Amino acid sequence: MVGAIPLTLGYDPVLDYNTNKLKRFNRGDEVLMAKKRTTLADVAKFSGVSPATVSLVYNNHPLGKRLSDETVKKVREAIAKLDYRPQQAARNLATGTTGNIGLLIPFSDELSREEPWLLEVMGGIIGVVSPHGYNFMLSISADSGSHVSYQNIAQSSQVDGLILYSPELRDLSIKSLEGTNLKFILCGKNPHLPQASFVDLDNVALGYEATAKFITRGHSKIAFVHASLEYQSYLERYRGYRKALEEAGLREELLLLGKNAFSEAIVESISRGTTAFFLAHAAASPLVYEAAKKSGKKIPEDVSLLAADDLPVAPFLTPPLSCFRLPHRMLGECAAKNLLANISGEGQGEIQQLLDFAYVERGSVAKT
Amino acid sequence: MVGAIPLTLGYDPVLDYNTNKLKRFNRGDEVLMAKKRTTLADVAKFSGVSPATVSLVYNNHPLGKRLSDETVKKVREAIAKLDYRPQQAARNLATGTTGNIGLLIPFSDELSREEPWLLEVMGGIIGVVSPHGYNFMLSISADSGSHVSYQNIAQSSQVDGLILYSPELRDLSIKSLEGTNLKFILCGKNPHLPQASFVDLDNVALGYEATAKFITRGHSKIAFVHASLEYQSYLERYRGYRKALEEAGLREELLLLGKNAFSEAIVESISRGTTAFFLAHAAASPLVYEAAKKSGKKIPEDVSLLAADDLPVAPFLTPPLSCFRLPHRMLGECAAKNLLANISGEGQGEIQQLLDFAYVERGSVAKT
DNA sequence: ATGAAAGCGCTAACAT
DNA sequence: ATGTTAGCGCTTTCAT
Numbered sequence A, B: 001m002v003g004a005i006p007l008t009l010g011y012d013p014v015l016d017y018n019t020n021k022l023k024r025f026n027r028g029d030e031v032l033m034a035k036k037r038t039t040l041a042d043v044a045k046f047s048g049v050s051p052a053t054v055s056l057v058y059n060n061h062p063l064g065k066r067l068s069d070e071t072v073k074k075v076r077e078a079i080a081k082l083d084y085r086p087q088q089a090a091r092n093l094a095t096g097t098t099g100n101i102g103l104l105i106p107f108s109d110e111l112s113r114e115e116p117w118l119l120e121v122m123g124g125i126i127g128v129v130s131p132h133g134y135n136f137m138l139s140i141s142a143d144s145g146s147h148v149s150y151q152n153i154a155q156s157s158q159v160d161g162l163i164l165y166s167p168e169l170r171d172l173s174i175k176s177l178e179g180t181n182l183k184f185i186l187c188g189k190n191p192h193l194p195q196a197s198f199v200d201l202d203n204v205a206l207g208y209e210a211t212a213k214f215i216t217r218g219h220s221k222i223a224f225v226h227a228s229l230e231y232q233s234y235l236e237r238y239r240g241y242r243k244a245l246e247e248a249g250l251r252e253e254l255l256l257l258g259k260n261a262f263s264e265a266i267v268e269s270i271s272r273g274t275t276a277f278f279l280a281h282a283a284a285s286p287l288v289y290e291a292a293k294k295s296g297k298k299i300p301e302d303v304s305l306l307a308a309d310d311l312p313v314a315p316f317l318t319p320p321l322s323c324f325r326l327p328h329r330m331l332g333e334c335a336a337k338n339l340l341a342n343i344s345g346e347g348q349g350e351i352q353q354l355l356d357f358a359y360v361e362r363g364s365v366a367k368t
Numbered sequence C: 001a002t003g004a005a006a007g008c009g010c011t012a013a014c015a016t
Numbered sequence D: 001a002t003g004t005t006a007g008c009g010c011t012t013t014c015a016t
Helices: A027-032 A040-047 A051-058 A062-066 A069-082 A088-095 A117-132 A149-155 A172-179 A203-216 A232-248 A262-271 A282-294 A328-343 B027-032 B040-047 B051-058 B062-066 B069-082 B088-095 B117-132 B149-155 B172-179 B203-216 B232-248 B262-271 B282-294 B328-344
Strands: A100-105 A135-140 A161-165 A183-187 A198-201 A222-226 A253-256 A276-279 A304-307 A323-325 A352-355 A358-360 B100-105 B135-140 B161-165 B183-187 B198-201 B222-226 B253-256 B276-279 B304-307 B323-325 B352-355 B358-360
Touching (some): A040 A051, A040 A069, A051 A062, A051 A069, A100 A117, A100 A328, A117 A135, A117 A328, A117 B117, A117 B135, A135 B117, A149 A172, A161 A328, A183 A328, A198 A203, A203 A222, A203 A232, A253 A262, A262 A282, A282 A304, A304 A323, A328 A352, B040 B051, B040 B069, B051 B069, B100 B117, B100 B328, B117 B161, B149 B172, B161 B328, B183 B328, B198 B203, B198 B328, B203 B232, B203 B304, B203 B323, B222 B232, B253 B262, B262 B282, B282 B304, B328 B352
Parallel strands (some): A100 A161, A161 A183, A183 A198, A198 A352, A222 A253, A222 A276, B100 B135, B100 B161, B161 B183, B183 B198, B198 B352, B222 B253, B222 B276, B276 B304
Antiparallel strands (some): A135 B135, A323 A358, B323 B358
16 A cells, blocks of 8 residues: 555656656757657658658648659658658647547556456557557556646646546546546546546446346345445446345345455354345455355355456356456447547547446356 | 557558548647647746746756746746646657657457456556656557567657567567667567566576476476467476476476367376476466366365466465466566666666566465 | 648757 | 747648
């Protein structure tokens, strides 16, 4: 539990030349560098045309159609021969564009293997964004409270578009994004930005379905296991859970996964008669297996489990864990697609999209 | 198994205005945008000083020390009042710097939850790089063969430094990095760049230790399970394995994890008398558990297992899987630190660093 | 069908 | 102690 990792996208760039040992190169240093890069001008000179022409050719710009075939050929050859590659920074400055798409992940201690779905989200984004020539930038949001962060991201223009992954509910500063002209999309909706585009799951439905499944199979004491209700997704699962319970006239049993004594809480809950655990926070599942064993209870004979998300470990637990399979990669893809469409001005405006999830039966949910 | 994901860093930016539906903003479009950004010049005008002065103040530049306190104060206020944030592209162009650190991951189908350690590597890098004001850029290398990729990355200057994670051995084009002046470091050494900086594990030692452990416990038929020897790390583990075997006068048993029939191969190997499996490719471990069960063999009584890396699932398998714990996060951190040092010119030149790993006893390795 | 030239916003060498 | 100015390399309008 180290201090907050500063925000990088739009990092407030007060480089302190005194304390910051790591200086960037200064212009003078470039003299030390090897050969200098080939520029547009070089190509222009080489092929006997103007920089403008080279630019048109290089970019396949529509205006380039007016150029003679011969000129185009000449330029193409020169580009190849001189191995010319434009410097992004210069294009960016000239166009007011960055060519970057950012993903902002909420601050949590550190990226860990406990969140493998993040890889799928990233994979989805990169897969969409790369073919369009965009770079992918990943940033971890600083601990909330720094109300300036989003403004910073928006205004330092380091990205053409931003994907906000599952922002924390208590972070109100996210509202400030509305005032900016940064294109963004939520991966996981956010109540503070009700108008904003998002892609998400119907987590209420998920919580409801899970609970209903237990109820259908005869369970009446069903626990909701979570790590925090500080995220919209967990909160919604909770609402779905509540809804199903209320319809069946059952009482809730809320179990918060804290740093310690969680196992004890599970054991105690079991001793109070809980027979079913809905793991809104799927990662906690193995702990419930352990606790059940500790209580001398068998899964699924005595205790049933259902996780809100699949885990790599799920098929290998004994018994294998039933769960919902969530479309993480597709969430990333959809977010990216919509964002790009929005950036290009071809978007249909706000998009609010819910993706499907699937139930995977594996044997941890029994009839009672 | 989709086609290659194009390289993004240094993506060959031939935007085809005809086919590419997703255009970037053109300058003209900016008129449509909301308010225009506050520039250095605005701040300068507002506070009645020159742009140069503002720049010095904003950047805490040493030369700024010569400025009067009053001026500094004035400028600081103006910056705050106008909510000024510099545009990165302009700084980049002016300094020849990008403020980005890239991570290049070898092409594999898609980022998946099967590679959770990547998150730790990324976490390590971001943790080091962010506090220094650098952005983190992630890119997946295109399918090898495109000999131009690295040149492209190097010359399009989208990053100040690049971390190459575990490049494929058959990718010879990586050599071309030598010719460029891009700062880079290998996360996992590479025989094609013997002079280059790297951080890595001693994978030969790992393979040797694993094998020796089996031998010490009385095993004589020990299998080496891998998914590919196309990566330096696996190759080295294999070498360590071979070395230990040879010293003990034992014969090798190589099992390649293919798409199918792997389970059968394991079963068959067991039937041929194999009692120990070293999983150079740790992710395959659960499959061996299954195969053992299929053969009616018990772990660890009949068959012992040792994985080269820890898995989230490892503690929850029955019996829990013994393995080595690898310092993924620290690999990322060290790579990033060395890279930054190199960029700032304060590096000690080439760094070739091996990090420690640890053995985690869990119960899947028995005496025979 | 092509070129000239004016920026984009910032930095840093050079003046004063 | 502060200002002037010349770029950085590219895009794009406008002229020819």
